[in-house]
Amino acid sequence: ADTSGRSQSTQPPPLRKKGRRYTIVHPLFMSFYSKSFYRDVAFNWKNYAFLYLLFLLALCSVVNSVKIHYTISDFLTNHAPGFINQFPVVTFSNGKASTDQDKSYFVKDPISGEDIIIIDTTGQIGSLESTTAVMLLTETNLIIKKSNRETQVFSLSEIEDFRLDQEVVYSWLRIVQKWLAVIFFPFLVLGSYVYRLIQVLIYGAIGMLFANILKVDTDYQSLISISIMAITPVVILDTFMGNPGISTEFWWFVCFLIAMGFLFFGVRANSNPTAP
Secondary structure (H helix, E strand, O other): OOOOOOOOOOOOOOOOOOOOOOOOOOHHHHOOOOHHHHHHHHHHOOOHHHHHHHHHHHHHHHHHHHHHHHHHHHHHHHHHHHHHOOOOOEEEEOOEEEEOOOOOEEEEOOOOOOEEEEEOOOOOOOOOOOOOOOEEEOOOEEEEEOOOOOEEEEEOOOOOOEEEOHHHHHHHHHHHHHHHHHHHHHHHHHHHHHHHHHHHHHHHHHHHHHHHHHOOOOOHHHHHHHHHHHHHHHHHHHHHOOOOOOOHHHHHHHHHHHHHHHHHHHHHHOOOOOOO
């Protein structure tokens, strides 16, 4: 008989914290397949997982910023001339706009042929009603269509002397091409980080359900760490491959199912903490 007084247990002993076995780079590929990685995350990553999430999203934001830059470059090279070459020379003086010829100008979409911008300083056109255009420049106002029901009017009264021609428009687009991706980058990182934080908090709750089903003894914080790793494949696939040509809603659903699969895999990996 056992007289040592120690309690007997058929459950494996919990994995003790020994420090992280993996670096911040390992999740980029090990989150796709490694049970030992998910066990290490559950016990040793905790707050470090949030730093990794920021690293992941910053990395993906660099890729997305490059995409933005090349999208603008493509537009400037291949599409912008079709719009800009339709622009007349517009002169602003003492809060009023005028064109070289006393007529209305219609800047059309080169592909669809629909009106995009109307420039009319003659007073013949005073609103965007019954037009497909999203912008109207009159002698005294700039009118922008925000939606089918709402327009916004900007007065030209503060504009003194200014000449707008095709070369000026091209110069503006070159500035946008050069700096938009750089300016947009921190907002892209911050916005995606807030979104993913909310997402993993919700997924952590779903992870609790998986843990109950699989009878895994773990806590909510560990499940959040696992959730961060579970969305890693989705974030990588979405960044580098993007929507494969299906509807946005269905693509989101596919991404959700993929994340749930990796979340279940990560929780199940912790059902045997003593495994290598």
